[in-house]
Every structure is written in structure tokens, then in C-alpha cells.
Amino acid sequence: MNIGILSDIHIDREHPEPNRVIEGLVNVIEQRGVAIMIIAGDIANDYERTLHTLHLIEELTEIRCLFVPGNHDIWNEKHPDKTSWEIYEALKAFSGNLVNGPVALPNGWTVIGDIGWYDYSFGSSQYPIEQFDQMEIDDRVWQDKIKTDWGKSTIEMHRYFFGKLETQLSAHRSRKIILVTHVLPLSDFTVQRPNRMWRYLNAFLGSKQYGELALKYSVAYSISGHVHDRLQQQCQKTVFICNCLNYASQWIENDDPVSEIARAFKTIEI
Template structure:
């Protein structure tokens, strides 16, 4: 079974007439004969669009397109009427291909477990305290989740709530190999290297080191997104992967849609 992994496809920001990300992704899925896709969040800035894209890819390819939402997918920037982010999260969770709360068995040995994850500032520099991170403003830049995400609980509480939710699902699958998916970063190797005046602050919003405690031996793959990197590493025989497509403006050549998707896509064969 061939499993394709990608994240941060941002179909709206990357929109180009007659050259959309979703159509290029469909072509790559077909060309590479991928059986199951995993998208680790940040499909678009509008949850209705993100769900539409998942349905479109599945209907065109017949390939299951598992996903977790990213922070961008949860933004209410196009839906100011939605005052509570849980309403958007719950809409995603109700989708058949959303991993949130629904482990997905691939075969008798492997299961995919995932959720967005959240950040608790543990990757931020100790030069700032939590009250500063709660504001999300640094060097004239505002962390946009502070405008468009409304959990009605603190970031730390949300991080822990999702930790507990994931820990339960992992405990229920001790006899299986696990492919673990979050949008948020779960290992400090994937934060922005220091010294960096901007990111010693903004690393706080990339994820949480807490999630690393979830990775028992049977967790074989750890997939994340969010930080717009494309690399992986092997640690304790566990494979960590960050496969972000990113913005066209970050590509070497913004017209090379297919090439960028091919280069970004990771294949896991089980």
C-alpha cells in the first residue's frame, strides 16, 4: 500500500487559473498510484473550501484523502459570524476523512491517528514569559491566530486537551503500528533554528514538546506541517516528516506546480 503525505497546500493563497494545486495534486496521486493520501493541515483559509477540496480529490481519484485541519483551516476570516472555533473544528471532525477523534485502520497492522495539535509556547524562547506570548505581537508582526481563532480556553489548555484525546487513541492501539499526524510541530528539531530575533519569539506558536511523550515504540511515523519545511529525520527508529508544499512565492519557480508537489510528497509504503 502506497501512502502519500503532504501538508500546507494553501489552495486559496496558491490559486492560479488553469493551474490549481488541487488539480496538480490529483495528477500526482494518479501518476504515482497512491492508495491513501494524508494531508497534515492548512488546506485553505476557509473551512468550506477545505472540505470541498478533500471531497473533490476523493471523487476524482477514488483515493481516500485523510486529513487533519491546520490553524488556517480553522480561521474565521471568511466567517465572522462563527464566534467559536469549536464550531468549525466539529464540522471538520464530522467529515468521514477527518482523523480528529477517528483512528483510521489501513490494514491489520497499521492505523493512522491524528489531530491538529496545538501550541503551548514551549518552543518559544525563555526570554519572554507566557503573558507576552498570549499577545502574539512581536517586531510589528501579529500572529494571526490571535485574530481568527477563538477556542474559549487558553492555548495551554487546548494543547493539553488534544494531548489527552490523542493519548487515549494511542493507548487503544498498543498492538498496532501507528502513523501519527498533527499539523503542529511535535519535535524541537523542526522549529526555526536560533539565533533568530523573529523566531525566538514566534517558535512559541509552532507546537508543543509535550506531544513527544506520546511516541511509544509502536509509533513508526510522525507527520507534521505548519512550519513550511520539507525534511525528515530518523530518531530512535521513528521517522519524523514535515512535508509542506508552502506558498508559490516560496518556491524556486512559482510556475512549477507539478514539480513542487512531486518534490514535496513523501511516500510511505506499508
């Protein structure tokens, strides 16, 4: 069974032809015989657009799509009357949202996932926690500061998602596991050789604790997104994959969504 992996589609950002993004996804899913799709977050900056896109992908491909929200999906800039919790709940309307709970696949496999959050463990130790709490450096403001409203600190949010994932992993430890988070589980996946700004901003890319969790429960695959890169690394029994489509402006020498999706798309066979 082939599982397709792609994250950070950002269908509403800089893609002049969003329909071509959908067309590219449908093409590659059909061409590669994908039976199930996993999207590790950041479909759109508007949860209604995210839900619409997920339903459209399932309708056009006739395969099941599994998904975890990204930080952009729960931003409230388009819905300032809603908290991030209300948007997080609203996204549960999509049945393949792993926030609803683990999904069993054939042959002993289970997919577990949630957005995850960050605990600053990937940021440079030169900064105190209070400075990371500010979420801004020079003239750059980390947009989660403005567009998320959890009513809890970032570290409390990380602990919430970490605890929820560990409970599910523990309950399914006899299964072969695919773990999906939007945020990064490995420091090797953060921005390497960071300049001054990224020595600070790496703090908001994830937590090393998700990687430790993947290794503790010997998950087969740990899927993530968020950093807008395409990375793969094996540690012990776990294959870590971060596979982002990215903003169109980040594509190298290409402006066609269909060919870029074919280039970016990854499959794993279970």
C-alpha cells in the same frame, strides 16, 4: 501500500490557478500508485473551501484521503459568526477527518491524528509565558490571535489535544501507528538559527510533548506540517516527517503548481 504525504497546500493563497494544484495532486497520486493520501492540515483559510477540496481530491483520484485540520482551516475570518469549535465540528463532515477517530488500515496499521496546538515549549526561554500569551512581537501579530476563537487559553488547547491523542494511542498501542498532527512535534523542525522574531514565533509552532508522545508509544511515523518546510528525521523507532507544499511565494525558482507538487510529494510504504 503507498501512502502519499503532503500538507499546507493553502489552495486559496497566492496560487493563481487553484485547479492546477488539484491537477498536480491527481497526477502525482496516479503516477506513484498512492493508495491512501494523508494531508496534515492547512488546505484553505475557509473550512467550506477545505471540505470542497477534500471531496474533490477523493472524487478525482478515487482513493481515500485522511486529514487533520490546520490552524488556517479553523480560522473564522470568512465565518465571523462561528467559533473555532463550531468550525472544528463542521470539518467532521469529511469522513477522513481523523478528528472523527482513528482509522484502521490493512496489515495492523492505524492512523491517529488531530490538529494539536502549542504550549510555547519551542519558544526562547528569554520570554515569560505572559509575553507569549500576547502573540505579537514588534509589528507582527500571530494571526491565530485574531482568527481563532476557542474560548480557552493556548496551553489549555494544547492539553486538550494532547490528552485526546494519548487516550487514542494508549487504546491502539498493539497496532502499528501513524500519528498525524498539524503542529510540530520536534524542536529540530522549528525555524533554526532564528532571528529575534523567530526566537519568539517558534513558540507557536507546536510542542515537544507531541514528540515525546510519539516516542513513548513507539509510533512508526509522526506526520506534521505548519512550518512550511520539508523535513525528515528518525528518532529511536519513529520517523518524523514534515512535508509542506507551502505558499507559492515560498517556492524556489518555480511557479508551476504541477511540478512543485511533484517535487514536494512524499510517499511512505507500509
